[in-house]
Amino acid sequence: MKPSHRPALSAEQMDMIRFLLLDGCAIRAGSSHPTIRVYSSDRTFLEAAREVLGWAANDVHTHRTAEAAARQMRENFGADVSAEDCTATYGLATRPLPKLDGFEGPTDVERLSPRLLKWLIARSGRYVGIPIFPNVHLDVRDMDATEGHMRRLLSSHGVQTGRQTDSSMFIPTRHDGVVAIPSEGVQQIKNRFGIEITPESDERAHVVPEEAEGDFPEAESV
Structure with a gap:
């Protein structure tokens, strides 16, 4: 579904977007409109955000496994760590959203509901x-x-x-x-x-x- 054909974002969806902006998500410029990317070891939180965002977000995905994190620590820093010492990182991304045009970071959140x-x-x-x-x-x-x-x-x-x-x-x-x-x-x-x-x-x-x-x-x- 192209951005121009998607339903309007609800007040609750916009509140979640503002919450993620204040919390520290990244805004990525896309081919049509910006997207939000969030990475966290707390999958439960990302699933909760995904539930609120609904159609506006893709499914939560594994960004980096614990095994990959441990391997990177060993290769980059020579650390003696295993997967049991690390945590997986998960990601959540919105679809390209016209409402994100003009948003660059937390200072663009100008109201509280x-x-x-x-x-x-x-x-x-x-x-x-x-x-x-x-x-x-x-x-x-x-x-x-x-x-x-x-x-x-x-x-x-x-x-x-x-x-x-x-x-x-x-x-x-x-x-x-x-x-x-x-x-x-x-x-x-x-x-x-x-x-x-x-x-x-x-x-x-x-x-x-x-x-x-x-x-x-x-x-x-x-």
């Missing part, structure tokens, strides 16, 4: 402090999106980050790449996005409310 913010919280959010003062840290150090860009995205929606207020017992972070959101900012997320954040009920001390966990794409291990 409730679903996208829930996925980001589920991916990188951590509760810090005591339950009656729900402060949230978004750790983006493993993502391509910078701390500054994430702050700007939240600020564009009126969500406060990074400074103490009279209404919060805010525990600031000294780590580069971590966006600290005081309790006032958490309340603004609840009000503007309708996301209920309840870290006191999360035994793992992560901010993954039931609503976010239920909406975050899940796939069975293959």
